[in-house]
Amino acid sequence: MLEEQFKLKVGLAEMLKGGVIMDVTNADQAKIAEEAGAVAVMALERIPADIRADGGVARMSNPKMIKDIQKAVTIPVMAKCRIGHFAEAQVLQTLGIDFIDESEVLTPADEDNHIWKHDFKIPFVCGCRNLGEALRRISEGAAMIRTKGEAGSGNIVEAVRHMRRVQSEIKHVATLDKHERVAFAKNIGASLELVQYVGEHGKLPVPNFAAGGVATPADASLMMQLGAETVFVGSGIFKSSDPEARAKAIVTATTHYDDPDVVCKASESLGEAMPGIEISSIPENEMLQNRGW
């Protein structure tokens, strides 16, 4: 039964591949996202750039707002809960959310423990910065992994760092023999069984998406070429000067990520991208990616 349930969870993640998942804060934005060709929307009260600017505690969104978004679109609706806040996750499951993001963008509720995601019928996506973190989340039941990047920064550098790191560690595991993988699993703090799987298959056992800093069609293309299977765009769309055009352009560039002509055309006449933040100007204690382990 558990195995069947996990198959269904990963199955939905499979359906989202090659697409763009967009952060939205109300029904109108959700419609714009769907119209642009988003494969899913992430319902949240404030986009990461605003959470960063406003400060304070960021929590799960108001269920009323989530319901309005569910009514407005036919594509899957995702929502975020705080790291370790399994009661928020229970509420989201009750709402019939299609995917839960246990997200570092919200203020963590538990600094030691993530949610035991196998307990839920709804699939979870979790962020990671490296292979060890990805495999720990999968052990807990995550059906999809995404890079953390640095949400709300409009700067792709951290997403690239995390994707490169995960991919190079996957390649490394594949070069190790079975004996060596035991020590490797110990060193990265991951389950041996999952490390053996990655070594044998050369990939994660669940889909691997990109998030955290995507602001342009070329950013989306870059992440796809680095091995992402789908792209999350948070602040990048609704913090830009022309969200509709940018949303469409990022969708087109994601489908044709390997065709620079299409990415080039998609990048024309888009207006201003979101301003973006130089990562070194963000104080260490305000880096969202350091939340969770």
Added chain:
Amino acid sequence: MARIGVLALQGDFEKHSLMIEQLGHQAVAVKKKEHLSGCDRLIMPGGESTAILKLIDRLGMRDTLEEFIAGHPVLGTCAGLIMLAREADRLPAPPFAAIDIRVQRNAYGRQIDSFIDRIDVDFEGRKKQMEAVFIRAPKIVALGPEVRVMARHKQDVVLARQKHIMVATFHPELTADGALHDFFINKL
């Protein structure tokens, strides 16, 4: 060896390609209309039907696809079924109307209502039980006289065929069983 196009704008097209290759045939990812030339057959995969239809129109692929579908065997699973139907609810653009069925999208509910079950499939008289994975699945709510039922789940028709068009509300590509793909490639 057959050359089978898999519409690869979005969705689980890679799972279909893997299945095709495991059966010893060549899979071609169709992202542009020119990729269809030289293909014998086409699979329209699972994914988000709204997003895929949007992309088909934005990338100017509709006419070429329409022409191909009229003259070649086509298999549609889940979102692919929706796009091949005569009619479906809440779509951003008209479907291809290649098979005389009316479809209700997400008819079982949301992801929490997704499920796996066994179904009995009728491959032209040869019966076979298959595992069927239903993910935010659609339902065929009406079907024309030309449409042949190949499998049901409880009362609902989940696999059907009209001449060279075959559609499934579930995802054979997410299982290890290649029987349905094999039938599509060799018998349609």
